[in-house]
Amino acid sequence: METITNIQQQKEAHNDRIVFGHQVYGLVGAQMAFRVELLVGFDALIIDASDPDFTRLAIRKIRGHYNPELYLKPIFLINHRQVRDTLIDSLHDGILFSYDHLAEVSKKVDEMFMLSTQLDQHLPTNYEAQVFKKVLNFMFTRGRKVFTPLLDVNSVIGYSYPELSVNFERQEEAQVLDILDWAEKEGLIWPDFHERVYLCNNCSGGYLSYREVCPHCHSSNLASQDLVHHFPCAFIGPISEFKNPVDSTLSCPKCNKQLRHIGVDYDKPSVINKCNNCSSSFQDMFVKAKCMSCEQDTDVQYLVSRQINTYRFTKKGRTAAVNGFFSSSADTEDIFGTVPLETMRVMLHYAMERLKRIDGLRTNVSVLYIENMYELVHRMGTRSKKPLLTELVNIIHETISPQDFVSVETGMVFYMTLNDMSLSQAEKIVQGLDLKLEQALNKNFNGFKASIRTNTVALEPGIPVADQLQKLSQALYADR
Ligand SMILES: [Zn+2]
Ligand SMILES: [Zn+2]
Ligand SMILES: [Zn+2]
Known part of the structure; x- marks a missing residue:
């Protein structure tokens, strides 16, 4: 058992780390150089939380990282001041009042580590599944079972689900709802109504300014006053x-009698509105909502209504962190210049029949897998995925010959045929293509380093095409 003095001495000696038993804690603070990748090696992290802005940034960087070694890292806060911040409050693993609390905390660190060894390591192939699996992993190691929407001024829709939202920028919060919709469709979670929000139909922003406006000129410069009904006349x-400039009595402009008691000789049946801009009078005003993010002014009936739910895991969802899950919704979006994988299978089948009959014909099949496409799609948003894939397919077509086919699977795996050449020639072409794609991606996306794997085989007559394709892609994931 370590003593407090020991810990203090070690803290002073090493400055950026504390050794406690077999565990090494990394210290993170605003005054230290903060590079998130350097934190991988520690068993747990202690954030000096005296500066809430820094704490928020550090937690975002760690929990929002795509590497499990980082986003699953136990995080404890020291010098913590209570501020209302849903992200900080939901994503740390405990508060240290002093370093002598490490004894308690170290058990928790061990527990989380043990749980993390049970996680399914397989990386799902489509974007939504990858994001969701990541969140499942985090929640499993923390024993959390419910996605609770929290009121959050830092979210553009007014609510956040911290475990999920930390993976998105604040203006992307509506994407969080899309991911939850997806997970619900996959049968991983089930919803329980919590609240309804209205979002801008242009940018999905939730900061809207509602105004009553003139139905004729849409100005909000309106004045309303009561209508008075004088019973006797x-x-x-x-x-x-009915008013006069002298006192507060009311008298009828038609019959000149003084009004006495509301409900007895007169009443106020309604209000009348007057526009100070166009001078028109009207009974009913329009209600418009101006988006504070994109400035679009929309009639309220055209706002997008979204349900904010509390979500619980289904049985499938509860076991998915450990067992993994198979996503049923493949990316079926058609990319220009590609054929569906099914079609490619059929075509390869015919190609194989020809190989059997005609000597000297050769067909190669190649698969190209952009391992960290997830990172890129995330950075650009799901909407930019299709244009990006189209661009990549263009580059592939520039490299292969016009009679060859390309097929895209799950948005990050490309299959292509390379006819009438030897396997080594085909491999050379694919190598060149790999380089070309890497250069294009790295050049266009600052700081991104594309990680691409390829595998090429010559089609063998007599073996079913499906088996050959399966072997082809298996080899791709094998030595990870
Ligand atoms: Zn009157
Ligand atoms: Zn008007
Ligand atoms: Zn907007």
């Missing part, structure tokens, strides 16, 4: 016509 008019 049946006159109805705006209250200003």
Whole structure:
């Protein structure tokens, strides 16, 4: 058992780390150089939380990272001041009041580590599944079972689900709802109504300014006043016509009688609105909502209504962190210049029949897998995925010959045929293509380093195409 003095001495000696038993804690603070990748080696992290802005940034960088070695890292806060911040409050693993609490905390660190060894390591192939699996992993190691929406001024929709939202920028919060919709469709979670929000139909922003406006010119410069109905003479008019400049009594402009008691000789059946901009009078105003993010002014009936739910895991969802899950919704979006994988299988089948009959024909099949496409799609948003894939397919077509086919699977795996050449020639072409794609991606996306794997085989007559394709892609994931 370590003593407090020992810990203090070690803290002073090493400055950026504390050794406690077999565990090494990394210290993170605003005054230290903070490079998130350097934190991988520690068993747990202690953030000096005296500066809430820094704490928020550090937690975002760690929990929002795609590497499990980082986003699953136990995080404890020291010098913590209570501020209202859902992200900080939901994503740390404990508060240290002093370093002598490490004894308690170290058990928790061990527990989380043990749980993390049970996680399914397989990386799902589509974007939504990858994001969701990541969140499942985090929640499993923390024993959390519910996605609770929290009121959050830092979210553009007013709510956040911290475990999920930390993977998105604040203006991308509506994407969090899309991921939850996806997970619900996959049968991983089930919803429980919590609240309804209205979002901008242009940018999905939730900061809207609601105004009553003139139905004719849409100005919000309006004045409303009561309508007065005088019973004895049946006159109805705006209250200003009943007023006089001297006292507060009301008298009828038609019959000149003084009004006495509301409900007895007169009443106020309604209000009348007048536009100070176009001078028109009207009974009903329009309600418009101006988006504070994109400035679009929308009639309220056209706002997008979204349900904010509390989500619990289904049985499938509860076991998915450990057992993994198979996503049923493959990416079926058609990319220009590609054929569906099914079609490619059929075509390869015919190619194989020809190989059997005609000597000297050769067909190669190649698969190319952009391992960290997830990172890129995440950075650009799901909407940019299709244009990006189209661009990549263009580059592939520039490299292979016009009679060859390309097929895209799950948005990050490309299959292509390379006809009438030897396997080594095909391999050379694919190598060149790999380089070309890497250069294009690295050049266009600052700081991104594309990680691409390829595998090429010559089609063998007599073996079913499906088996050959399976072997082809298996080899791709094998030595990870
Ligand atoms: Zn009257
Ligand atoms: Zn008007
Ligand atoms: Zn907007």
